[in-house]
Amino acid sequence: MEEFSISIRQHEDIVLLDLNGFLDAHTSVELEKKFEELIARNCNKIVVNFQKLSYISSAGLGVFMAFIENARNNSGDIKLCNMSDKIYNIFDMLGFPILFEIYKEEKSALEKFA
């Protein structure tokens, strides 16, 4: 059965998180810990790449809601990119594009931090 994992890359002062697998009420705890670590290290410019994420439930959405205010209050942001139509439809159906910047390509998300 598919697992969940997070890979980290760095681009200048921006941290990129590559999500892999499925993000549900069980695996979202891992993502929550990763955000806590980043915020504690004062890494507030974050791009999350969804290319390899195959599933998300509301527990996964909740992690982004929990950290975006903190990131923005510290001159950063959490920008999202490379979502499949299946994943984007969930974000869109609930109105997340009102609050979150969602890009088709990672390059565009990185450029917006410039």
Next chain:
Amino acid sequence: MTSSTKNLARVRDFVGKRAAESGFDESTINQIILSVDEACTNIIKHAHRYDENETIEIETSFENGQFKIVLNYKGKSFDPNGIENPDMKEYFSSFKVGGLGVPIMKKFMSKIEFDRKNSNTNCLTLIKIIHS
């Protein structure tokens, strides 16, 4: 199944296979899977408070164009029909967290029924009507 988020992947797999056998398209199957995940997550979290000694019994059936997923569980009752959808503008402006499982279920399922069988047993039924 044991009431644990560890089992959500297995539930999704089970429900997805049953929905596919009933003839739904891929997009609808994904909606059903997500709705059942949200329902089970709510039960695990709110009714069972992550107590892995509790269980959720899951049955599916397909009859007269209706795919039904029945979740039987003990503990605190939870009727999604009694919960109003949040105002999403207010939700985002105040950076709220949680409370989106029920709106997802209501959006994606054709009907949700809740029955408290006796003082401690609940039956939550998610229904999706197939459109030919």
